[in-house]
Amino acid sequence: MAKLQAIRGMNDILPEQTPSWQYLEKCFQQVMHRYAYQEIRFPILEQTALFKRSIGEVTDIVEKEMYSFDDRNGDNLSLRPEGTAGCVRAADQNGLLYNQQQRLWYQGPMFRHERPQKGRYRQFHQFGVEAFGMDGPDIDAEIIQLSASLWNELDLGEYLTLEINNIGSAEDRKSYGAALTSFLEERAESLDDDARKRMHTNPMRVLDSKNPDVQSALGDAPALEDYVNEQSIEHFSKLKALLDRVGITYVVNPRLVRGLDYYNNCVFEWITDSLGAQGTVCGGGRYDGLVAQLGGKPTKAAGFAIGEERLVLMLDSLSKVPAQSLQKTDVYIVVIGEEMSAAAMELSLQLRSSYPQLGIISHCGGGKYNSQLKRAFSSGAELAVVLESDSGEETVKLRRLDDSADSVSVNISEAVLKVGEILGISGS
Ligand code: ATP
Ligand code: MG
Numbered sequence: 001m002a003k004l005q006a007i008r009g010m011n012d013i014l015p016e017q018t019p020s021w022q023y024l025e026k027c028f029q030q031v032m033h034r035y036a037y038q039e040i041r042f043p044i045l046e047q048t049a050l051f052k053r054s055i056g057e058v059t060d061i062v063e064k065e066m067y068s069f070d071d072r073n074g075d076n077l078s079l080r081p082e083g084t085a086g087c088v089r090a091a092d093q094n095g096l097l098y099n100q101q102q103r104l105w106y107q108g109p110m111f112r113h114e115r116p117q118k119g120r121y122r123q124f125h126q127f128g129v130e131a132f133g134m135d136g137p138d139i140d141a142e143i144i145q146l147s148a149s150l151w152n153e154l155d156l157g158e159y160l161t162l163e164i165n166n167i168g169s170a171e172d173r174k175s176y177g178a179a180l181t182s183f184l185e186e187r188a189e190s191l192d193d194d195a196r197k198r199m200h201t202n203p204m205r206v207l208d209s210k211n212p213d214v215q216s217a218l219g220d221a222p223a224l225e226d227y228v229n230e231q232s233i234e235h236f237s238k239l240k241a242l243l244d245r246v247g248i249t250y251v252v253n254p255r256l257v258r259g260l261d262y263y264n265n266c267v268f269e270w271i272t273d274s275l276g277a278q279g280t281v282c283g284g285g286r287y288d289g290l291v292a293q294l295g296g297k298p299t300k301a302a303g304f305a306i307g308e309e310r311l312v313l314m315l316d317s318l319s320k321v322p323a324q325s326l327q328k329t330d331v332y333i334v335v336i337g338e339e340m341s342a343a344a345m346e347l348s349l350q351l352r353s354s355y356p357q358l359g360i361i362s363h364c365g366g367g368k369y370n371s372q373l374k375r376a377f378s379s380g381a382e383l384a385v386v387l388e389s390d391s392g393e394e395t396v397k398l399r400r401l402d403d404s405a406d407s408v409s410v411n412i413s414e415a416v417l418k419v420g421e422i423l424g425i426s427g428s
Contacts, residue, residue: 008122009114009116009122009123010121010122010123011123011309017312018327019325019327020312020316020321021312022325023315023322024154024312024315025107025127026325027150027153028127028150028306031149031150031153034149035103035142035149037103037104037105037129038104038105039104039105039106039107040087040090040105040106041106042086042089042090042106043080044079044080044109044111045077046077046086046089047075047076047077047078048066048068049076050085050294051080051085053085054085054088054260054261054290054293055081055260056202056262058201060205061081061082065112065113066079066081066111066112067111067113079110079111080111081110082128083130084260084287084305085294087104087106087128087130087303088291089294091104091130092291092296092299096132097296097299099133100132101132101133101134102133103129104129104130104131105127105128106128106130107125107126107127107128107308108126109124109125110124110126111123112124118275118277118313119276119277119307119310119313120278124308124309125307125308126305126307126308127305128284128303128304128305128306129143129284129304130301131143131303132299132300132301133300135300136239136265136300137235137238137242137266138242139302140265141243141246143302143303143304144162144243145248147270147282147284147304147306148248150306151270154311154320156311159272159274159314159318160270160272160281161271161272162249162250163250163253163256163271164239164243164250164251164252164256164267164268165252165255165257165266165268166228166235166236166265166266166267167228167256167257167264168224168228168232169228170264170289172224172227172228173224176222176224176226176227177202177203179227180204180206180207180221180222181203184221187217190214190216191206191213192213194209194211195209204224204257205257206218207255207257224257225254232264235266240252250268258283262287262289262290262293264286264288264289265285265286265288266285267284267286268284268285268304269282269283270282272310274314274318275310278310280307280310281306281310281311282304282305282307284302284303285303286301287301287302288300288301327359328359329359329360329361329381330359330381330382330423331351331358331359331361331381331423332361332384333347333348333360333361333362333363333386334369334372334387335362335363335364336386336388336390337388337390339389340387340388340389343387344362344363344387347396347415347416348360348362350416351385351415351416351419354427355420355423355425355427356428357425358423359381361376361379363375363376369386376401377401381401382401382402382423383398383399383419383423384398384399384400385397385398385399385419394411394412394413395410395411395412396410396412396415398415398422
């Protein structure tokens with residue numbers, strides 16, 4: 001029978017890869033702790049309407065990327081394609097937004113039916129932060145600073161560039177969109193099918209087109225910045241001043257619009273050229289209208305999401321995962337003869353409680369000395385602790401697994417101390 005395969009674009013993360021993920025997640029959590037953001041967890045599955053209403057009906061995500069289905073009750077549900085919608089739903093439903101400020105973070109899998117390629121998958125993982133109840137631009141600067149702290153923590157700062165833009169209010173974008181549509185209509189013959197369709201439904205997405213012909217037709221297109229209201233402009237210049245003050249460099253990219261409808265005022269992305277095509281590792285901005293749009297009390301908000309896969313690719317290709325975060329086996333307990341099993345279990349327990357920093361494998365499943373020693377070598381352990389019935393119940397051999405092959409035999413009651421001595425650590 002043919003073996004079943006994983007779904008295309010949904011990756012297994014294997015034991016040799018998990019240390020990079022664990023390292024990334026640990027650094028992220030440390031930074032969150034320093035900024036006093038609290039973790040929130042919400043379901044992977046939500047009503048489809050939640051995403052339609054928040055992300056927007058005519059966005060790529062809602063139009064063609066969601067995994068949606070009717071469940072057994074006939075409710076239309078979707079796997080979450082991003083975290084903000086669910087986070088807002090959860091925070092509002094549980095009363096976290098009522099006259100309160102919240103600084104929240106989440107982490108977990110997201111699902112989008114995209115064309116899989118390096119850095120773009122159908123199940124991928126995001127970290128995100130969402131800050132509620134604060135007007136900005138101080139909180140906008142804070143979340144940007146927080147992301148910069150994470151890059152520093154990961155030693156990736158020099159590979160990432162911050163792009164920011166002011167996209168104004170929803171009304172500003174509406175009048176801009178109308179102007180852009182008329183501009184595009186006049187040049188319809190120079191556009192591709194996708195852009196021709198988009199120019200009526202979501203003209204700003206045409207600006208993102210990867211097609212060089214479309215890009216050249218956009219030459220003197222109206223600029224969003226000419227449609228942005230005074231208040232937004234002031235907000236944006238204050239944000240820039242705050243970033244300048246803390247030494248965060250940025251590039252203002254007037255073309256940066258983001259693919260989700262709920263953003264307003266300032267949006268930003270962190271980009272790298274060390275990944276090839278999928279160079280955006282983090283995107284975010286303000287979304288002051290979203291809470292009310294989902295039925296809550298109007299609440300100011302800002303947040304961002306980071307693509308974990310892209311950061312792991314960076315960490316690995318730039319060798320930024322410190323050696324000590326790789327999981328290591330230090331001691332391998334060799335157990336010759338079934339009658340030694342109980343002694344081995346007891347000794348391994350004592351060793352683990354005396355030296356909690358060590359990784360200790362206690363051999364299971366029997367076998368000859370040589371085959372067990374082979375496993376001990378390939379485990380990467382420094383020391384083998386050999387319990388063998390032939391050498392007498394009370395005697396344990398401690399054998400270094402390096403070229404010296406030094407070994408000593410000790411009484412089992414001294415084994416714990418001696419292991420510490422050989423490995424140069426003291427017990428607790
Ligand atoms: P892109 O322009 O790369 O499609 P996006 O604007 O769709 O990104 P967001 O919705 O803002 O992405 O998600 C935030 C981050 O999540 C992205 O910057 C990226 O790092 C990551 N991301 C988004 N989609 C995927 C995916 N399909 N696979 C892996 N990572 C992804
Ligand atoms: Mg996308």
